[in-house]
Amino acid sequence: MTAIVGGGICGLAIGWYLARAGQQVSVFERGEAGHEASWAAAGMLAAQVEAEKGEEGLLPLLLEGRAMWEEFACDLAAASGLPVDYRDEGTLVVALDRDDAESLRFDYDYHRSLGLDMEWLTGEQAQEREPHLAPGVVAGVYSPLDHQVDNRQAMQALKAAFTAAGGTLHEHTEVSEILVNQGAVKGLVAGDEKIQADTVIIAAGAWSRNLPGLPDSVRPPVRPVKGQMLSLRMPPDAPLLSHVVWGPGTYMVPRRDGLLIIGGTMEEMEFDQRMTAGGVLDMLRHAWETLPGIYDLPLEEVWAGLRPTSRDDAPILGPVTGDHGVAGLVMATGHHRAGILLAPVTAKAISDYVLSGSMDDAFAPFAPERFAA
Incomplete structure (x- = not known):
């Protein structure tokens, strides 16, 4: 057995x-x-x-x-x-200013050197894929093979x-x-x-x-690494995003039922799974800077998990x-x-x-x- x-x-x-x-x-x-x-x-x-x-x-x-x-x-x-909601729209990473764009270009060049399938986008091209992104988006990278599952x-x-x-x-x-x-x-x-x-x-x-x-x-040799997360409720018939989107300090994952998952922190806090005001504040602020339309969305849930890290x-x-x-x-x-x-x-x-x-x-x-x- x-x-x-x-x-x-x-x-x-x-x-x-x-x-x-x-x-x-x-x-x-x-x-x-x-x-x-x-x-x-x-x-x-x-x-x-x-x-x-x-x-x-x-x-x-x-x-x-x-x-x-x-x-x-x-x-x-x-x-x-x-x-099992497997979605294959791909993942979008965006930059909000020149410093972000330089960092994104460095990562893009590194990923391309590994032979990974990535596409560089101008700010306008990124907003064509996701029209609700912040108007100040200056560049993006599209990763067509990075999918998501519920x-x-x-x-x-x-x-x-x-x-x-x-x-x-x-x-x-x-x-x-x-x-x-x-x-x-x-x-x-x-x-x-x-x-x-x-x-x-x-x-x-x-x-x-x-x-x-x-x-x-x-x-x-495995230790817990805490991650705080939250979700907002979008109208299912008018979601703000269709791709997984990464912005400076944030990632956002849309679900078909209208949930928008926002994460996440990385904290060495042993087995403490309590949410913190600072963690929620940072997640919402970074997400809002990338996707301003979240401002009026209802807050659905907050939670924390422990990543098992070797x-x-x-x-x-x-x-x-x-x-x-x-x-x-x-x-x-x-x-x-x-x-x-x-x-x-x-x-x-x-x-x-x-x-x-x-x-x-x-x-x-x-x-x-x-x-x-």
């Missing part, structure tokens, strides 16, 4: 892949499945726009994850019978698809111990019940490092091997801001490992042992 600790998008996607392959699999979630980082995200599939210097080794994985999403969304909708819909669909495939979901069930004996995983303790498992997959996001019972030598900002994927390895223990955590984007490729890589006993060499840079002392 395979036990998965964590019912976020990666944990449930791995579980779904294993269950539909005929495996006995249970997912254990301390709260409601999909209601931590996976619920708090904006659902951007922005492998190109978010590519940063120093992370070139991560880019192929991000691009692969993005390439898999359209088929993943179709399969998920078919398996669950629920909508992550909350995807989570509801994953829960349904996983259980329909025969998986068992234990919500509001905290794992109190990972059982390890003589260098091998034996199962876990959930509540007062001891559960035997040949394989235990750690997909507990920001909480992965703190799971009781993990030997100190294999605890994944020491090098890259995911931790695969079996725990090496001198201090634990047979049967597998990591699928540390996705930072790319958990939604990387869910399909993570699910395929980890489920393939459980089924075949081997990991593709492409995932070697993300193996847990890269952090071994």
Whole structure:
């Protein structure tokens, strides 16, 4: 039996892949499945726009994850019978003044040097694509392949698809111990019940490092990075945006039902998920500077989530091997801001490992042992 600790998008996607392959699999979630980082995200599939210097080794994985999403969304909708709002209008990044434009041109030149499909726009061309942008927009970049998905819909669909495939979901069930004996995983303790498992997959996001019972030598170096977000309500028949839009200090993600999601902060605040006046003020101010029409929109919701961030900002994927390895223990955590984007490729890589006993060499840079002392 395979036990998965964590019912976020990666944990449930791995579980779904294993269950539909005929495996006995249970997912254990301390709260409601999909209601931590996976619920708090904006659902951007922005492998190109978010590519940063120093992370070139991560880019192929991000691009692969993005390439898999359209088929993943179709399969998920078919398996669950629920909508998964995958949208392919693309992403627009805009500059509001000359300094912004210089920074945007630097990023554009870097992205083009990587062979990424990006288009430089004048301010007028950017406003042709999104007429409600601020009149002072001076330049933009269009990334046609950076799409979006409604992550909350995807989570509801994953829960349904996983259980329909025969998986068992234990919500509001905290794992109190990972059982390890003589260098091998034996199962876990959930509540007062001891559960035997040949394989235990750690997909507990920001909480992965703190799971009781993990030997100190294999605890994944994952910390929480707080992100505050909010949403406004647009008229569904007259939305202010149709693309995902990034502006200085902000990103905005329109949903088909009229929601406009605005984010997001990046804060090293441990496990503090409280909203702050300053965070909300900054998000609204930056968004208003790029899209002035939000001024009169009703405020729908505010929330904060915890991005599970590894020491090098890259995911931790695969079996725990090496001198201090634990047979049967597998990591699928540390996705930072790319958990939604990387869910399909993570699910395929980890489920393939459980089924075949081997990991593709492409995932070697993300193996847990890269952090071994």
